[in-house]
Amino acid sequence: MSTAATESHLRENPFELATAQLRRVGEVFALDPNLIRVLGQCKKAVEVSIPVAMDDGSIEVYQGFRVTHNIARGPSKGGIRYHPDVTLDEVKSLAMWMTWKCALMGLPFGGAKGGVVCDPKALSPGELERMTRRYTSEIINDIGPERDIPAPDVGTDSRVMAWIFDTYSMNKGHSVLGVVTGKPLSVGGSLGREESTARGSLYCIQALSTKQGRRLSEYSVAIQGFGNVGSNLARLLHNEGTKVVAVSDSRGGVYDAAGLDVPTVIAHKQEHGRLEGLANADAVTNEELVELPCDIFAPCALEQVVTEANADRVKATVICEGANGPVTPAADAILEDRGVLVLPDVLANAGGVVVSYFEWVQGLQEYFWREDEVNAKLHDIVARAFEEAWITRESRATSLRMASYGIAVERVAEATTTRGLYP
Numbered sequence: 001m002s003t004a005a006t007e008s009h010l011r012e013n014p015f016e017l018a019t020a021q022l023r024r025v026g027e028v029f030a031l032d033p034n035l036i037r038v039l040g041q042c043k044k045a046v047e048v049s050i051p052v053a054m055d056d057g058s059i060e061v062y063q064g065f066r067v068t069h070n071i072a073r074g075p076s077k078g079g080i081r082y083h084p085d086v087t088l089d090e091v092k093s094l095a096m097w098m099t100w101k102c103a104l105m106g107l108p109f110g111g112a113k114g115g116v117v118c119d120p121k122a123l124s125p126g127e128l129e130r131m132t133r134r135y136t137s138e139i140i141n142d143i144g145p146e147r148d149i150p151a152p153d154v155g156t157d158s159r160v161m162a163w164i165f166d167t168y169s170m171n172k173g174h175s176v177l178g179v180v181t182g183k184p185l186s187v188g189g190s191l192g193r194e195e196s197t198a199r200g201s202l203y204c205i206q207a208l209s210t211k212q213g214r215r216l217s218e219y220s221v222a223i224q225g226f227g228n229v230g231s232n233l234a235r236l237l238h239n240e241g242t243k244v245v246a247v248s249d250s251r252g253g254v255y256d257a258a259g260l261d262v263p264t265v266i267a268h269k270q271e272h273g274r275l276e277g278l279a280n281a282d283a284v285t286n287e288e289l290v291e292l293p294c295d296i297f298a299p300c301a302l303e304q305v306v307t308e309a310n311a312d313r314v315k316a317t318v319i320c321e322g323a324n325g326p327v328t329p330a331a332d333a334i335l336e337d338r339g340v341l342v343l344p345d346v347l348a349n350a351g352g353v354v355v356s357y358f359e360w361v362q363g364l365q366e367y368f369w370r371e372d373e374v375n376a377k378l379h380d381i382v383a384r385a386f387e388e389a390w391i392t393r394e395s396r397a398t399s400l401r402m403a404s405y406g407i408a409v410e411r412v413a414e415a416t417t418t419r420g421l422y423p
Contacts (some may be wrong), residue, residue, distance in 0.1 A: 003130050004408055010087070010090060010303065010304055010314055011304050011307060011328075012328060013302065014090045014093035014303055014325060015089035015090070015092045015093040015096075015306070016088055016089075017093065017325070017328060017329055018092075018093035018096045018097060018325075019040045019096075019137045020186070021041050021329060021336075021405060022036060022039060022096070022405075022409065023036060023040070024329075024402070025402065025405045025409045026403055026409070028038075028396070028398060028406060028408060029406045029409065031238060031409065031410070031413055032413070033367065035401075035413045035417065036415060037068065037374060038416060039088070039397075039409065039412060039413065039416070040108045042067050042068065042069045042070075043068045043070060043071060043076075044067070044142070044241075045065065045066075045067045045068075045088060045091075045092060045177045046065065046066045046067070046069045046137035046139060046142055047063070047064070047065055047088065048063075048064045048065070048066075048136050048139060049061055049064075049138070050063070050064050050116065050131055050135050050175075051134065052127060052131045052134060054127055054131050054379075055124050055126060055132060056243040062116055062118050062131060062135075062423040063116070063117045064114070064115065064116040064117070064135045064138065065086070065088055065090075065091045065113075065114060065115050065116075065138070065144070065168060066080075066091075066112070066114040066139045066142055066148070066150075067091045067092050067095040067112060067113050067114070068095065068110070068111075068112045068142075068148055069092070069095035069096045069098065069099045069110060069112065069113075069153050070096075070111055070412060070416075071110040072110060072112040072330075072412055072416045072419060073102065073103060073107075073108055073109060073110055073411070073415045073416040074079065074107075074109045074110060074143075075109060075110070075145070075146055075147055075148060075149060076095075076098075076109065076110040076111060076112035076113035076147070076148040076149070076280060077098060077102060077107075077109040077110070077111065077112060077151070077181075077337070077356065077360075078094065078095055078098040078111055078113040078114070078148075078151065078152075078153075078154070078189060078326050078353075079094075079098075079113060079114070079150065079153025079156070079216075079351060079352075079358070080113075080114040080115065080116070080151070080153055080156050080160070080164075081094070081113070081114070081115040081119050081151055081152045081153040081154045081155055081156065081206070081356075082115070082116050082119075082120045082154070082155030082156050083115065083117075083118075083119075083120075083153050083154050084114035084117065085117075085156050085302075086116065086117045086118075086368060087117075087160070089114045090303070091114065091115045092113075093151075093325065094113035094324055094325075095111045095112050095113040095289050096111060096344060096363045097111065097324055097325065097346060098110075098111030098112060098353065099408070099412060100346045100351055100404075100405055100408035100409060100412070101109030101345070101346040101350045101408070101413040102353060103383050103408040103409075103412050104191075104346050104347060104350065104388075104389070104404055104408040104411075105310055105350050105353065105354055105357075105381055105382075105385050105408075106356075106381065106384075106385070106409055107353065107354065107357045109353070109357065110148075110412075111201065112148050112149075112150075113129060113153070113346065114139070114150055114153075115153075116131065116135055117319075118131065118155075118276065120155045120156070120233065120316075125411040128160070129163055130159050131166045131273060132163045132164060132167075133163055133164075133166075135169040136163070136164045137167060137171070138230055139404045140167075140168060140171055141177060141377075143166075143168065143177050143180075144176070144179060145176060145178030145256035145360065145363070145364065146249065147179075149178065149179065149181060149355070149356070149360055150179075150180045150181075151180060151181045151182045151352070151356045152182040152302075152364075154227070154302065156182060156295035157182075157184055157186070157228070158189060158194070159171070160183045161180045161181070161183045161184075161189075162183055162184050162187055164179070164180050165177075165179055165180050165183055165187060166187075168180075175187075175188075177363030177364070177366070178360050178363040178364050181193070181356035181357075181359040181360055181363075182352075182356060182357075182359070183271035183359070184376060184422075187404070188347060188359070188362075188363050189359060189369070190263075190355055190359035190362055190369070190374060191259060191358055191368070191369065191370065191371035191374055192226065192346070192355055192371045192374035192378070193352075193357075193358075194232070194353045195228075195232040195234075195236070196200060196341060196352050196353045196354065196355035196356075196374075196378060197228065197229045197322065197323070197349050197352035198229050198230075198231075198232030198233035198235075198236055198300075198351070198384050199230070199232070199236060199351050199375065199378060200350055200351015200352065200354065200367075200378065200382050201229070201233050201298065201300075201343075201348050201351065201412070202233065202236045202240070202320050202321055202351060203238065203351070203378070203379050203382040203383060204343050204347060204386055205219075205237070205318075205320060205343070206349045207382075207383055207386040207387070207390075208318065208341075208343065209388075211390065212419060214239070215241075216237070216240040216241055216242045217240070217242060217243075218240075218241070218295075219242050219295040219296055220236055220243040220245050220259070220293075220294040220295045220296070221234075221243065221244050221245065221295065221296045221363050222244075222245055222246040222247075222255075222289055222292045222295060222296075222298070222316070223243055223244065223246065223247045223248070223295040223298045223300055223322075223405060224248050224253070224286060224289050224290065224297075224298070224299045224300060224301050224305060225240065225248065225249070225299065225301030225302075225322065225323065226246075226247050226249040226269060226300075227249075227300070228247060229300040229303070229322045229323070229349065229352075230247065230249075230298070230300035230301065230322065231247075231266060231269070233298060233300060233322060234247050234260075234266075235260045235263070237261055237262075237265065238262035240262070240263075243258075243259035245257055245258075245259060245260065245263055245292065245294050246257060246284060247260065247261070247265060247275065248263075248275065248284065248285075248286050248289050248291050248301075249274060249275050249276050250267070250286075250301070251275070251276055252275065252276060252283060252284065252285050252286065253275055253283070253284045253285070253286060253288075253289050253336060254275050254278045254282065254284065255283075255284045255289070255292060256280065256281045256282065256285060257293075260281060262294060264278075265278060271361065279280060284300075287310070290305060290306060290310055290314060291310065291313045291314060291315060292315065292316075293315045294316050295315060295316060295317055295318060295320045296316055296317075296319070296320055297316035297318070297319050297323035298319075298320040298321075299319070299321060299323050299327075300322030300323050300340075300349075301323050301326070302326070303324060303326055304325065304326065304328055305323075305324065305326045305327075306326060306327040306328065306331045306335070307328050307330065307331050307337035308317065308328065308330040308334065310329055310331075310337050311327075311330075311331035311334035311338075312334055312338070312370060314335065314338075314340060316340065317339070317341065318340070318341045318342075318343065318349050319335065319341070319342045319343065320343045321342065321343060321345040321348045321349060322348060322349050323342055323349065324345045324346065324349065325345060326345070332399070332401065336399055339399060341400065342399065342400060342401055343400065343406070344400060344401035344404050345420035346401075346408060346409060347382075347389055347400070347404045348405050349384060350382065350385070351378055351382060353381065354377075354378050354381050355374060355378055357376055358377065382391040385404075389403045389404040389407060391401075392404075392407055394405060410421055
């Protein structure tokens with residue numbers, strides 16, 4: 001198995017970082033310490049073994065997780081990640097962040113997350129499908145449209161969601177459209193879901209531009225990560241006239257201070273499978289991209305890319321967190337001292353879960369919306385959440401992250417108090 005040789009991108013324990021953030025929110029917003037203790041733990045964590053018959057006749061055994069953090073506001077919701085560095089603590093932290101994200105957006109969900117320790121790029125389509133179906137079978141009693149609804153994340157896509165949907169439905173004896181979101185359109189997916197996370201980031205940047213009295217065409221942006229979120233964000237910003245000066249994938253990136261022609265970049269990536277070798281652009285590493293001169297840096301790949309070690313070298317004045325947890329708390333403090341505005345993950349990349357919610361609703365009622373309806377509803381929710389967070393930031397003289405987390409944690413705390421402890 002090709003998962004052993006990679007060095008993890010995680011420098012610090014992500015669940016410890018997430019719980020430290022929560023404790024800080026509790027202090028700033030004067031929340032009951034008993035509630036913070038309750039919210040600091042995950043409701044349930046399942047670890048499963050996933051034996052898979054490989055194409056060469058051997059059997060490989062993968063490790064999988066599914067974690068539910070909280071269900072005070074409704075069934076849990078969250079992506080499934082296929083990556084060599086997946087750990088239980090990473091999945092727990094992502095589940096907790098999903099709880100805050102759903103609450104900030106006003107969705108009737110709690111947070112969950114799943115993951116399988118594997119390199120999906122090293123698996124054949126058949127191996128990937130067999131692994132996905134076995135993983136689904138192992139967690140089948142823990143997911144469902146009224147219990148816990150998975151979605152795509154790093155290393156997974158609509159094809160993987162279709163396999164999960166089919167495996168679950170075969171076991172139930174009928175099609176259950178609401179069991180996962182991010183499905184292909186042909187089996188109950190929603191229009192607008194594919195680009196929804198990037199579109200949510202765009203709406204946050206638009207809201208910020210209004211606050212700053214600037215047009216989108218006046219910004220320059222560097223984007224780390226060229227998967228679903230990064231590539232769509234680059235395309236959407238380019239269409240708005242924003243100058244995209246750099247993009248990168250897991251191998252490295254390309255930079256042009258005058259602005260990249262994003263459609264050409266996307267075509268190059270599709271043709272060659274990488275960004276390297278793009279004509280009329282300079283090569284940059286992912287580490288160098290973080291420190292490039294630009295107005296907005298958008299990390300759209302993995303966690304912990306801006307840390308205590310490099311935060312003082314970030315030249316962007318705004319960081320838009322397209323990924324979950326790309327800025328560590330220690331880096332946050334440095335950036336805040338330097339006047340760098342961070343659009344936090346629970347706000348900036350929540351578009352995905354908002355349209356996942358729309359897909360879930362459409363699946364339950366078996367009535368589907370037009371794409372312009374989906375995008376208009378998404379804009380309303382993201383714009384409202386941004387405004388609430390901005391007002392809280394100003395009234396409490398705190399960071400936008402602390403304001404966003406504070407609103408979210410207060411809502412979950414209120415639901416927990418209202419429901420009471422059982423028994």
